[in-house]
Amino acid sequence: MTTARTETDVAHVAAAIGDPSRAKALLALAGGTxxxxxxxxAEAGVSNSTMSSHLARLREAKLxxxxxxxxxxxxxxxxxxxxxxxxxxxxxxxPLPPRSLSADTRARALLRARLCYDHLxxxxxxxxxxxxxxxxxxxxETTEPTDLSERTGTAESPERPPTSDAATNTxxxxTSQGRQELGSFGVDLDRLPRRRASVRYCIDWSEQRPHLAGALGTALAARMFALNWLRRGKYRRVLHLTDIGREGLESTFGVPVAQAL
Known part of the structure; x- marks a missing residue:
C-alpha cells in the first residue's frame, strides 16, 4: 500500500537556505555556472573548510x-x-543596503541585466x-481564476503544465508569427528539450513583472550569447549588453534599450 504524500518538509529546505553564507553560495550559483x-x-566571505560544511548541508537538502x-x-x-x-x-x-562602492556597483548592474540561471x-x-x-x-492571455497561470505551446495549440505563479492568471x-521570427533569428524551436516547458515565465524579483524563462528563454539567451550580443560581466550573474547587442535588440525585436537600461 502506497502512502499518500500530503505534506512537504518546507522547514528543512528553508533551514538549509536560511544561513547567510549558504544563501550567498546559492545566489552565486543562480547564474547557471x-x-x-x-x-x-570567497563569494560568502568564509573559509574553504566552512564552505565545505555548508555545501554538504546544501547537498543533503538536494539544493x-x-x-x-x-x-x-x-x-x-x-x-x-x-x-x-x-x-x-x-x-x-x-533589500540589503550595499556596504561599499563595489557592492553598490554590483547591485546596480544586477538590476540592469543578469542571468536567472540560464535566461535573461x-x-x-x-x-x-x-x-x-x-x-x-x-x-x-488572461485565464479564469480557476485556471493554471502557466502554459506552453502555441497560440493555436496550447498545452497546460502545472502553474508557477497562480496569482497572476496570465x-x-x-504565435505562428513568433515561430517564424524566432526561426529566422536562429532559434531552432524543433530542438527545444521536451522535458522543459517551452514558454514559461518568472516574475522578476527586481522589476516585479514577467521575464521569459523555460526552454525558449534559455534558447533565446544562448542565441544572443552566440551573436556576441551578450557577455558575462565582471560580477557573477551580471550581463553586459554589447554595442552590437544594443543595435540587434532594437532592430530585430524593437527593444527600447536606451529606455530600458
Whole structure:
C-alpha cells in the first residue's frame, strides 16, 4: 500500500537556505555556472573548510549537486526549480543596503541585466519580454481564476503544465508569427528539450513583472550569447549588453534599450 504524500518538509529546505553564507553560495550559483568550493567561499566571505560544511548541508537538502573533473569538484544548483525558488524568495525579501562602492556597483548592474540561471532577467529581461509581446511573437492571455497561470505551446495549440505563479492568471503563448521570427533569428524551436516547458515565465524579483524563462528563454539567451550580443560581466550573474547587442535588440525585436537600461 502506497502512502499518500500530503505534506512537504518546507522547514528543512528553508533551514538549509536560511544561513547567510549558504544563501550567498546559492545566489552565486543562480547564474547557471558550476563553481568550485573556493569560489563560493570567497563569494560568502568564509573559509574553504566552512564552505565545505555548508555545501554538504546544501547537498543533503538536494539544493546543489557536485560534478567531478579529475581531482576538482564543481557545484551547481540541483534543478532549475531551485533557481526559480530563489527568485521567488527574492521578491518577498527585504533589500540589503550595499556596504561599499563595489557592492553598490554590483547591485546596480544586477538590476540592469543578469542571468536567472540560464535566461535573461532584470530590466533587460523584462524589456525583451515586453518587446516579444508588442511584436506579436508572444500572446498574453488572461485565464479564469480557476485556471493554471502557466502554459506552453502555441497560440493555436496550447498545452497546460502545472502553474508557477497562480496569482497572476496570465499565460504567454507562442504565435505562428513568433515561430517564424524566432526561426529566422536562429532559434531552432524543433530542438527545444521536451522535458522543459517551452514558454514559461518568472516574475522578476527586481522589476516585479514577467521575464521569459523555460526552454525558449534559455534558447533565446544562448542565441544572443552566440551573436556576441551578450557577455558575462565582471560580477557573477551580471550581463553586459554589447554595442552590437544594443543595435540587434532594437532592430530585430524593437527593444527600447536606451529606455530600458
Amino acid at each position: 558550476a563553481l568550485p568550493a573556493s569560489a563560493l567561499a 546543489v549537486t557536485v560534478e567531478l573533473d579529475g581531482r576538482h569538484r564543481y557545484y551547481r544548483l540541483a534543478t532549475t526549480d531551485v533557481s526559480r525558488a530563489l527568485e521567488q524568495l527574492a521578491r518577498i525579501a527585504r 532577467a532584470g530590466r533587460l529581461g523584462v524589456a525583451v519580454m515586453d518587446a516579444l509581446q508588442a511584436r506579436g511573437i508572444l500572446l498574453a 499565460v504567454y503563448l507562442l
